[in-house]
Amino acid sequence: MTLRDALQLLRLEHWVKNLFVFLPAFFAARLTEWAILREAILAFLAFSAISSGVYVLNDWVDAPQDRNHPDKQHRPMARGVIQRREALLLLFGAFIIGFALASSLGPVVLLFGALYTGINVLYTFVLKHIAIVDISLIGMGFLLRVLAGGAATDVEVSHWLTVMTFLLALILGLAKRRGEYVVAVRGHRFRRALEGYNLPFLDAAMIVCSTVAIVAYLMYCFSPEVTERIGSQRIYYTAFFVITGILRYLQLALVFGRTESPTRALLRDAFLQVTLLGWIGAFIWLLYFN
Numbered sequence: 001m002t003l004r005d006a007l008q009l010l011r012l013e014h015w016v017k018n019l020f021v022f023l024p025a026f027f028a029a030r031l032t033e034w035a036i037l038r039e040a041i042l043a044f045l046a047f048s049a050i051s052s053g054v055y056v057l058n059d060w061v062d063a064p065q066d067r068n069h070p071d072k073q074h075r076p077m078a079r080g081v082i083q084r085r086e087a088l089l090l091l092f093g094a095f096i097i098g099f100a101l102a103s104s105l106g107p108v109v110l111l112f113g114a115l116y117t118g119i120n121v122l123y124t125f126v127l128k129h130i131a132i133v134d135i136s137l138i139g140m141g142f143l144l145r146v147l148a149g150g151a152a153t154d155v156e157v158s159h160w161l162t163v164m165t166f167l168l169a170l171i172l173g174l175a176k177r178r179g180e181y182v183v184a185v186r187g188h189r190f191r192r193a194l195e196g197y198n199l200p201f202l203d204a205a206m207i208v209c210s211t212v213a214i215v216a217y218l219m220y221c222f223s224p225e226v227t228e229r230i231g232s233q234r235i236y237y238t239a240f241f242v243i244t245g246i247l248r249y250l251q252l253a254l255v256f257g258r259t260e261s262p263t264r265a266l267l268r269d270a271f272l273q274v275t276l277l278g279w280i281g282a283f284i285w286l287l288y289f290n
Contacts, residue, residue, distance in 0.1 A: 005076040010052040018047040021149030029287040043152035049098030054120040056091040105152045112148035131196025135173035142169035160220045167213040172262040175253040178202040241279035
């Protein structure tokens with residue numbers, strides 16, 4: 001086992017998903033407070049380590065199926081360059097580090113970390129084979145990251161953030177399943193849950209969730225509670241980036257078929273990156289400089 005293989009198995013590029021722990025403090029305009037920022041960073045590292053342990057477990061279980069997948073066959077476990085015992089050492093090491101960091105942030109963060117792990121263990125062994133349940137658990141994973149970030153920084157998570165996080169995660173999960181389904185129908189069938197999906201359903205579900213997400217975001221922008229807290233009536237300007245970003249992601253999924261890996265789509269698509277940076281920049285201006 002080389003260091004490169006170990007890092008690939010831990011999927012460090014997927015740590016970008018754990019940036020969701022910063023959202024409660026970000027929207028509360030408190031990331032400029034060092035104590036809050038420090039706790040958010042520790043929560044990010046805790047969930048990054050825990051999620052890496054989950055990824056190792058997933059690859060450890062799915063290695064035989066991954067060998068039949070045109071992309072996943074290049075993962076270290078599928079290629080056989082990391083032995084199962086070596087993978088278990090990485091798994092336990094990641095969990096020990098992750099839970100040690102989570103416990104340092106308090107029992108509530110530790111509880112969310114344990115729930116995240118428990119859900120993903122059930123997902124890996126049983127629930128990922130049940131259509132709709134599988135993508136709902138993906139949404140729960142993102143939501144637990146947000147809740148853990150709120151608990152770590154002692155910032156209340158609003159109902160708006162809860163709803164929009166879950167909707168966004170559903171869109172990502174549906175796009176991922178769509179990409180996997182396209183691969184499966186080309187002769188690389190590898191997941192039983194795909195039997196509960198077809199392209200018309202996945203396309204319709206993505207469009208429905210995207211529409212609801214946009215409507216929810218616009219309601220958030222015009223909510224008196226939000227405009228009063230932020231101190232600006234111009235939040236709706238940020239909707240431009242949200243709508244554009246969702247449309248781009250739908251284009252990647254429905255036109256180009258490039259969303260089997262949502263993380264890769266974000267890290268490699270300049271359009272999405274510019275849109276995301278524009279949205280973050282607009283909110284930084286509204287929250288911290290307005």
